[in-house]
Amino acid sequence: MAGPVLVVGAGLLGTSVALACRRAGVEVLLDDVSPEHLRTASGLGAGRPLSEGDLPRLVVVATPPQHLATSIRAALDTWPDAVVTDVGSVKEAPLTALRAGGDDDLERYVGGHPMAGSERSGPLAATAALFDGRPWAVTPHETSTPQATDVVEALALLCGAVPTRLAPADHDRAVARTSHLPHLAAVLVAGRLADAPPAHLALSGQGVRDVTRVAASDPALWLEILGANAPAVLDVLGEVRAELDALIGAVARPGSPDLTTILARGNAGTAAIPGKHGGPVRPTRSVFVSVPDHPGELARLFGDAGEVGVNIEDVHIDHDPGRPVGLTELVVEESRAEHLLAALESRGWTTHR
């Protein structure tokens, strides 16, 4: 993929795209209405400010959602030979806004949506590695050219991401299901806790923390997202309401087979989610180890695991500052678990099979 690439909007996503392009040796130009963001981003090595005579071949629009359509249109007009893409989380809405004025000169525009890092914001939180292994939706509309689509897909690959092609409306239905619904479910569950008595809340465990974690996000961001994807979100909420009614009926009828069906469908759904990086789920197993609660011990544990060549997929540390020992959960590939257990035990670790 040839440069220069112009990034419009030097926030978290824009600056990260810029840094990823720089990492790959591509020339990057930067533009932002805020001189400070521009200074910060170029100071981080993300590129140099756009200047007179520059001719970008690809423009990545990374402005706030309300300016997307205008910025995309401006980019298409200002650089008549450039491909234009964006990184917004909803794809149909900007197209609708672009077409609203009778605009049909959109063949050099192909939308995109990297699924990464929206919890943090601003250029200082940016990283070239933000998209590594992440899904990146590439969403050509009906008049997008194949060449423009290839360029946007090449950008995603250059940034280390895993591109998936979807039609814009199809993308919106997908994220309603895989992102917006989970968020709203978390909000509904958390909402039931907001006024709960402290004695009730005291019984909170890992499950409710996992389910409600995403509900701590900034409401302003979600108002924007839900507003832009209302039709697809309403569709999936309607499905959930029907299923909730079925669930209520099933719980009210002891021994109902419907409850088993609903629970089994939940099981099937979790198995359907692909492994972290888009491939099949590599079966993992958790190995539990008692770890005296100070930093050096964890390093020793990882050192020992490393010596026997077992890769740690994930770690969960459960420790109580008032207790001398905590239980650490190492998630490893299933086929390596026994080997790791034996190795740790021979090195004096207390494991829990």
Add this chain to the structure above:
Amino acid sequence: MAGPVLVVGAGLLGTSVALACRRAGVEVLLDDVSPEHLRTASGLGAGRPLSEGDLPRLVVVATPPQHLATSIRAALDTWPDAVVTDVGSVKEAPLTALRAGGDDDLERYVGGHPMAGSERSGPLAATAALFDGRPWAVTPHETSTPQATDVVEALALLCGAVPTRLAPADHDRAVARTSHLPHLAAVLVAGRLADAPPAHLALSGQGVRDVTRVAASDPALWLEILGANAPAVLDVLGEVRAELDALIGAVARPGSPDLTTILARGNAGTAAIPGKHGGPVRPTRSVFVSVPDHPGELARLFGDAGEVGVNIEDVHIDHDPGRPVGLTELVVEESRAEHLLAALESRGWTTHR
């Protein structure tokens, strides 16, 4: 708290209670209908098999839910001077079953519910540390004696847990909210993914994985739990259905203030959940570090963090086997984050602020 303690049912919870009591130097007797579980548990050092002439002062009933009431009754009858408790996840149902036969000699019985470790099962998965820092509900009913209640609370403390007293029905309402509802929400969200096209599922991120994780649990266990706690679960599901209707109405009306209200209530709910070990939430901050993807590097990272004395609260490892570098998220106390960042940077690590 004086022994001997008799544990009836040498599964995960029973054996873990036994190991915790042994850790505290209390004499433990074991009983189980399965000779193999009994052998395994005593082989693990959890206690010795119950024999003729033994006189337990406390009996902990840790049988499967369908045998709870019978086992509690049997314990009360067999040892007329012992306090009897259980570790079941629903408190009102066994009481109802006990009273069904006109039984009112229940003053030595005080229910309990340690909130720990139900994802694994069997004595081999047991650990003395299972309850460390965990909530443990102590649920005296109206005729329980204060002395019996004190004994059960002492057991919880001995096992390293944080006891909370609640009336049985109140406990059931609490867990409906903090455990059963989150599980059912996860099931409903995961259910929407079960038949989704692969291209949709490809866009899954951390949010949907967090929300749906608990939906991978064994349906048989949850059928049992929901059957035993149906009234409280139906109450909270009814609240959620009303809120879901409000949410659907709000999403359908762009700019509706109701949507902000619902999202804000979700925020408030997440803030209401206490810190992992029952205290206030210690504010944490995430520090992101690029880690070359092989085991030795993670050990080196932890070693460096340990050298500067920063305790790691939690870790999230996001790595793609096809990529040489992964992003590791270290969760530390907020006040230590800058210190850790500076220390890691001075040791050559690539951090992402």
